[in-house]
Amino acid sequence: MNTTLEIGQQVYDFEVEKFIESSDYNNTESYLVFNKDGNKGILKLYKNNNDNEIPFEKQVCSMIEEGMPLPQLLDSGIISINKKKYHYTIVEYINGKWLYEFIMREKYNTWEEAVVIIVEVLKALKHLHSIGDGIIYNNINTTTIEIQEQNESTKVYLTNTEYLSHRINGKTPFDVNKLNNWFRAPETFKGMYDEQTDIFSVGALLYTMIEGKEPWNIDKLYFCRRISKPELKRLRMEKNDVVKDMQLSEAQKKILNKMLALDYDNRYKNVDEVLNDIQNGCVMTKENKPSKTTKEKKKKNSKSDEKHNENVKTEVKHKGRGFDDVAGLNDVKQMLYKNIMFVMQNKEKAIKYKLKLPNGVLFYGPPGCGKTFMAEKFAEESKLNFIMIKGSDIGSMYIHGTQGKIAEVFEKAAENAPTVICFDELEGMVPDRSKMISEHYGNEVNEFLSQLNNCSERGIFVIGTTNRPEKIDPAILRTGRIDKMIYIPLPDMEARKELFKIHLKGRYYNDSIDFDELATKSEGYVASDICYMVNSAALEAAIADVPISQDLMLKNIRETRYSLSNDEIANYECMQKKIEQKNYRNERRRIGFIK
Numbered sequence: 001m002n003t004t005l006e007i008g009q010q011v012y013d014f015e016v017e018k019f020i021e022s023s024d025y026n027n028t029e030s031y032l033v034f035n036k037d038g039n040k041g042i043l044k045l046y047k048n049n050n051d052n053e054i055p056f057e058k059q060v061c062s063m064i065e066e067g068m069p070l071p072q073l074l075d076s077g078i079i080s081i082n083k084k085k086y087h088y089t090i091v092e093y094i095n096g097k098w099l100y101e102f103i104m105r106e107k108y109n110t111w112e113e114a115v116v117i118i119v120e121v122l123k124a125l126k127h128l129h130s131i132g133d134g135i136i137y138n139n140i141n142t143t144t145i146e147i148q149e150q151n152e153s154t155k156v157y158l159t160n161t162e163y164l165s166h167r168i169n170g171k172t173p174f175d176v177n178k179l180n181n182w183f184r185a186p187e188t189f190k191g192m193y194d195e196q197t198d199i200f201s202v203g204a205l206l207y208t209m210i211e212g213k214e215p216w217n218i219d220k221l222y223f224c225r226r227i228s229k230p231e232l233k234r235l236r237m238e239k240n241d242v243v244k245d246m247q248l249s250e251a252q253k254k255i256l257n258k259m260l261a262l263d264y265d266n267r268y269k270n271v272d273e274v275l276n277d278i279q280n281g282c283v284m285t286k287e288n289k290p291s292k293t294t295k296e297k298k299k300k301n302s303k304s305d306e307k308h309n310e311n312v313k314t315e316v317k318h319k320g321r322g323f324d325d326v327a328g329l330n331d332v333k334q335m336l337y338k339n340i341m342f343v344m345q346n347k348e349k350a351i352k353y354k355l356k357l358p359n360g361v362l363f364y365g366p367p368g369c370g371k372t373f374m375a376e377k378f379a380e381e382s383k384l385n386f387i388m389i390k391g392s393d394i395g396s397m398y399i400h401g402t403q404g405k406i407a408e409v410f411e412k413a414a415e416n417a418p419t420v421i422c423f424d425e426l427e428g429m430v431p432d433r434s435k436m437i438s439e440h441y442g443n444e445v446n447e448f449l450s451q452l453n454n455c456s457e458r459g460i461f462v463i464g465t466t467n468r469p470e471k472i473d474p475a476i477l478r479t480g481r482i483d484k485m486i487y488i489p490l491p492d493m494e495a496r497k498e499l500f501k502i503h504l505k506g507r508y509y510n511d512s513i514d515f516d517e518l519a520t521k522s523e524g525y526v527a528s529d530i531c532y533m534v535n536s537a538a539l540e541a542a543i544a545d546v547p548i549s550q551d552l553m554l555k556n557i558r559e560t561r562y563s564l565s566n567d568e569i570a571n572y573e574c575m576q577k578k579i580e581q582k583n584y585r586n587e588r589r590r591i592g593f594i595k
Contacts, residue, residue: 002080004029004045011079013042014090023383026162026174033090040093045086056173058089060164062506063131069124069156077508089218092155096149101144103209111252114209121202122278124273128164129195130299136193139163140201142208168193182214186262199268203259207242215242217259230544249280297527322381326374332486336361339484341382342463344418357386358483359455360462362426364469364579365488366572368528371465374488375422378463381499386440387412389429402467406444410451410460417459426464427471445473450480469579487576490569496522496530500553503534507550510542518553526563533560 010015014033018044022029027048034040052427064241072093076086092408099108099117104194108114139160148155163174170191179188185200185394207215243256255277261267268274323333343355363371363498369377372388379386389409415420422431428447455462466472491499497519504513522530541548564572 002382003031003203003287004047004086005031005043005489011088012075012077012382014041014043014075016043016358025200028162039074040095041090042071042093043088043090044090044272045079047086055087057161057164060128060131060135060337061089061091061161067432069120070127070158071161073506074204078508079471083223094148094159095144096146096155096157098297099145099147099205101141102147106212108209108487109212111210111248114142114206116154117147118155118206119278120200121158122271122275124156124158125195125198125202126275129271134167134195136165136167136195137163137198137201138165138174138193139182140198140205141556142205144439145205148350156192165193167195171229172585173338182208182216185267193339195270196264196267199259200261202274206256207260210246210248243411275421277385288394316547322377322450325328326370326504327502328495329374329488331376334379335484335486336378342418344382344384357456357461359452359460359480360464361484361486362466362472362477362482363465363486363488364466364467365565366490366526366569367467369488370423370527371488373554375420377464379420379422382420384461385413385416387419388423388424388435389421406447406451410455410458413455413460414458418461419459420461420463422463422465424465426466426476427468430473430476431471431476432473445475449473449475449481452476454480469575485579487580489572489576490524492528493519493523495527496525499527499530501532503531505550507534507538507548512550513548513553514550517550518537518557521554523555524562524564524566525557525560526568529560529563533557536560 001021003022005011005016007016007018011033013035017032017034020030027046029047030044031045032040033043041291045310046058057074061071062076064070064073066072067447071094072092075090080086080090090519102108108117108220114510125140128137136156136301138156139162144158144160146157146159148157154566162181165173168191172193176188183201183204185197185273188197204215220560226286239258243253246256247356248256255274258266258268258277259274308578318591326333339358343350344359363374365371376386376388387409409421413421415469428449433445452462460481464472464476468479469485477485497515500515500518500522522533525533533553533556537548537552540552540556
């Protein structure tokens with residue numbers, strides 16, 4: 001078969017390893033590719049689009065957020081082959097197995113086992129449905145969901161994005177004959193596709209996982225059988241209540257019945273409703289919704305319930321590229337490697353030399369320069385559990401209630417040690433006690449001090465972030481509590497150049513972009529300003545349906561106001577000198593920030 005790309009051909013940072021398949025109806029070719037680091041991806045080449053017409057699937061892939069149960073975009077752009085230009089995307093290669101393989105082995109065949117997978121599928125749908133005016137997946141079945149089982153963890157991915165569309169009521173932009181009829185909602189046979197049709201498909205998926213066959217499939221012909229519309233309609237009419245004889249609780253049957261309702265108006269309206277009922281274990285109706293009296297009782301008892309604070313959530317920051325996502329700040333990275341990660345990763349040497357971990361660090365500096373981001377990336381790099389705490393998470397309407405919540409944060413971290421706790425805007429949680437009016441707030445600072453003392457011995461590392469370090473109680477900042485204070489400055493020339501490359505990567509832009517000029521013209525802007533400039537330019541280009549150009553970028557730089565005035569920048573630099581007792585401006589490069 002003749003293919004557009006050849007084995008070994010280079011597509012920017014990736015090399016073609018093998019041809020996978022071609023699709024006639026949307027005229028695409030798919031290839032397995034890899035880069036110099038050995039990372040694999042799936043390259044899709046769009047053959048029937050010119051460089052001024054961005055394929056819909058490519059647009060959606062660029063808007064999928066990191067961490068979603070969907071393949072992440074690694075690269076996209078336009079490639080010229082034999083004087084003809086083609087759009088392409090490269091998404092991460094998921095090395096897992098299709099869900100139907102697990103179902104055939106009778107795995108995930110109980111409600112509790114299946115729901116773990118279903119919730120991840122619903123999360124992916126919720127994200128798609130929230131993009132723009134709503135993106136509909138349209139093709140949920142056992143061969144579009146991939147499972148990765150590694151040790152004790154299970155990762156779920158909703159793959160195969162070629163059937164994505166906006167809501168449809170009429171002619172479809174894809175070949176409906178390629179869809180699996182067993183998983184299709186009744187209204188799709190009349191050309192209607194929306195959020196509720198996706199939910200119906202998830203209901204059919206949940207049924208299939210538990211029963212080993214699709215709903216209404218009385219012949220047990222598993223997964224791939226195509227059935228005519230009249231036959232499927234007859235089956236559904238004859239056996240409307242398909243979940244009646246399933247070995248489920250009444251609450252579980254109600255949830256599944258509502259997902260599989262043949263009547264469009266009786267089905268769940270959005271993914272949030274489904275997730276809410278699955279988490280509550282029942283369908284919320286007028287009869288079982290909490291009454292006002294019940295709510296008031298719960299409110300009265302909330303003081304005792306604070307011991308079970310739901311705001312303290314632990315994430316495992318294994319996904320992501322860690323410090324590879326941070327441009328610059330090499331001295332900070334080296335300090336974190338040397339003082340913290342080395343000790344954590346070399347337990348035998350730590351015991352032999354009696355090495356002790358520091359308790360924590362404080363990232364301080366101007367707003368918008370990536371302090372909180374650096375904390376998250378440290379957790380990813382070190383593969384530690386991560387807890388993000390904002391002031392609202394530990395606030396309490398009761399005097400001394402916050403003390404209990406502070407204690408709970410550290411208890412939760414110790415239970416899941418080793419853990420990084422990031423206290424965002426630390427000055428609001430531990431203000432200087434000498435400037436307090438009310439005495440009871442000082443007790444909360446005392447509780448924080450008590451928990452912070454030698455917390456590294458419990459496997460806890462604390463990172464604080466602040467724009468106003470002078471407002472933090474001085475007792476917090478001594479060694480044995482917060483051991484180091486690290487200034488995160490405005491991006492310098494090289495950092496700004498890298499930031500523009502990062503934020504333009506994967507977007508539709510032409511060859512006129514001069515990153516050196518963009519970096520020069522953006523002196524004095526913080527990292528978040530640069531992100532805003534690129535997004536504004538991209539929106540203008542999208543409305544005009546043209547590539548992002550140098551002139552458009554320079555226009556947006558000129559029109560973007562500075563987040564910080566010259567006086568504010570000078571104040572932060574003076575603050576740095578005062579805290580560090582020396583002029584770091586001439587000794588340390590001002591670099592860092594988000595990729």
